[in-house]
Structures are given as structure tokens and as C-alpha cells.
Amino acid sequence: MRLVLLCCVLPTVAFAQLTEAQQREARRISELMKQDAARPAPVKLTPPEQLLKRGTVRLFVHSLPVNKPADYAAYLRFVTDEKLLQQAVDTVNELAALPRDVVVTFRDCGEPQAFYEPKSGGITFCYELVKLFDQLYTKQAKSPGEAKELIRGAVFFVFFHEFGHALVHELGLPITGREEDAVDQFATLLLLEQGEQGEAAALSGAAFFLALAQLPGKKPIFWDQHSLDAQRFYNIGCWLYGASPFRQVNLVAQGLLPAPRAAGCGDEFTQLRSSWKTIAEPKLKRPFKPLSPR
Numbered sequence: 001m002r003l004v005l006l007c008c009v010l011p012t013v014a015f016a017q018l019t020e021a022q023q024r025e026a027r028r029i030s031e032l033m034k035q036d037a038a039r040p041a042p043v044k045l046t047p048p049e050q051l052l053k054r055g056t057v058r059l060f061v062h063s064l065p066v067n068k069p070a071d072y073a074a075y076l077r078f079v080t081d082e083k084l085l086q087q088a089v090d091t092v093n094e095l096a097a098l099p100r101d102v103v104v105t106f107r108d109c110g111e112p113q114a115f116y117e118p119k120s121g122g123i124t125f126c127y128e129l130v131k132l133f134d135q136l137y138t139k140q141a142k143s144p145g146e147a148k149e150l151i152r153g154a155v156f157f158v159f160f161h162e163f164g165h166a167l168v169h170e171l172g173l174p175i176t177g178r179e180e181d182a183v184d185q186f187a188t189l190l191l192l193e194q195g196e197q198g199e200a201a202a203l204s205g206a207a208f209f210l211a212l213a214q215l216p217g218k219k220p221i222f223w224d225q226h227s228l229d230a231q232r233f234y235n236i237g238c239w240l241y242g243a244s245p246f247r248q249v250n251l252v253a254q255g256l257l258p259a260p261r262a263a264g265c266g267d268e269f270t271q272l273r274s275s276w277k278t279i280a281e282p283k284l285k286r287p288f289k290p291l292s293p294r
């Protein structure tokens with residue numbers, strides 16, 4: 001497992017290279033997660049006939065090259081050939097049924113964005129965002145194949161984040177604190193249940209926020225609904241480490257996740273997983289899947 005960041009591909013660090021305290025901490029977190037897995041909370045799902053929800057998430061791609069920016073076609077091809085958004089849409093349809101259809105539109109927006117609109121219930125994924133992923137990752141990755149994997153991962157992370165907003169609003173899920181942080185949790189959780197490939201996608205999402213934080217001249221917006229880009233990186237990194245400290249040993253060993261935060265990540269991840277299970281599962285088609293061995 002590697003974390004690819006802005007400037008380089010970091011070398012893998014062996015567990016033995018950690019300090020004794022870091023090793024103890026990783027073992028403690030791993031033990032905590034094992035205990036959590038051994039005590040699965042009973043889930044009371046609402047019977048399907050009582051859900052009374054028939055809505056599906058559908059993808060609409062603005063593919064006609066009318067008045068589109070010159071580079072639109074390249075990113076359109078990337079998204080359609082790779083079936084990225086379709087895969088993401090299939091994943092969420094397997095997880096949830098919503099009270100109404102949610103249309104995901106891939107189009108040009110004039111800025112690198114993705115957003116959910118509660119009024120229309122639509123999700124918009126802008127081609128400019130895929131272009132930004134491409135610009136950030138192509139420079140940093142060792143090969144075009146690696147860049148592609150990173151872009152794929154970031155697309156999945158951002159889509160699941162936006163679907164998290166849709167889930168909260170369409171199903172009326174209770175959220176305290178910042179919804180933006182809560183749906184970052186949801187996106188990480190949904191990716192983690194897809195095994196190591198999903199875990200890599202979540203890391204790509206985290207690396208995107210670090211890249212944004214390090215853009216020259218970028219000023220932090222303290223009043224924004226979102227946590228600062230750097231905080232989003234640390235949050236996602238913490239949850240990934242909390243979920244699988246042995247696979248994410250690099251985060252701590254390389255100093256990307258400072259020890260004072262890392263010490264609480266096992267508890268933090270356990271709490272967020274349990275909270276999402278409590279608030280969302282009764283309204284989903286299926287429970288969250290168990291995580292792969294740590």
C-alpha cells in the first residue's frame with residue numbers, strides 16, 4: 001500500500017521501522033478494531049415493503065459537443081470509457097433506495113466543482129474537477145497508469161461525498177456538527193468496505209485535499225462550511241489509519257499523520273462507523289459491509 005502525494009511516491013516503511021511507542025499504538029488500535037469486528041451490533045433493517053422508496057440514482061452525461069470547452073471531450077472520454085461514474089452510481093443504488101430519483105449530471109460548469117442540490121435532488125459532477133485531478137496527479141505520478149488510478153480514486157471519493165449529502169437530505173438522517181465532515185466520513189466508510197482498492201481511492205481523495213492546501217497563494221477560508229483542505233486530509237488519513245493501522249503504517253512513520261492525532265484514530269474511526277451504522281442502516285437496503293482484515 002502506498003500513499004502517493006504531491007511530489008513523490010513514498011517508500012513503504014516496514015512495521016519494524018516504527019518506534020516502540022508507535023508499534024504499541026498500532027497494536028492497540030488493531031486490537032480495538034478486532035474487538036469491534038467480533039461484536040457486530042445487531043442491525044434491525046426496515047423491511048423493504050415498509051421503506052416505500054423506489055427512487056434510484058441515474059447518470060446523465062452531457063456528451064454532445066455543443067459549446068463545450070476545447071478539452072471537454074478528453075475528460076468526457078475518460079469518465080465514459082472508464083465507466084467511473086456509472087460504477088459509483090451502481091454502488092450507491094445497491095446500498096440505498098431514495099424517496100425520489102436522483103440524477104447525476106456530468107457536465108461543464110466553468111469551475112472545478114461537484115455538488116448536490118437539495119431542491120432538485122440532483123448531483124452535478126463537473127468535467128473541470130476531473131481536469132483538476134488530472135493536472136494535479138499527472139505531474140506527481142510515476143506513470144500514466146498510476147495517475148489514472150489516482151484520478152479514479154478521487155472521482156469515487158468526491159462522488160461518494162456528494163451522495164452522502166443526498167443520503168442525509170433524502171432520507172432525513174440526523175447530523176450534528178458539520179455535514180461536510182460527516183459526509184467525508186461516509187465516503188471513507190463506503191470506500192473502506194470495498195477492500196484495499198477502496199482504501200487506495202480514499203487515500204487519493206485525501207491526497208487531493210493536501211494538494212489543494214499546498215497550492216501556492218491559496219488562503220484558508222475559516223468561515224467555510226468545509227473544514228480546511230489540510231484538515232480534511234488529516235481527518236481522512238486518521239480514519240484510514242484508525243481502520244487499518246498496519247496497512248496505513250506509512251502515514252505515521254512518514255510523519256504525515258502526527259502521533260498525537262494518530263493515538264486517537266482507532267477510537268475515532270470506531271465511533272464514526274458505529275454512528276453511521278446507527279443513523280443510516282435502518283434506512284438502507286443493506287448494512288455496511290464488514291471491513292477487510294487489518
Ligand SMILES: [Zn+2]
Nearest residue numbers: 161165180183
Ligand atoms: Zn460537500
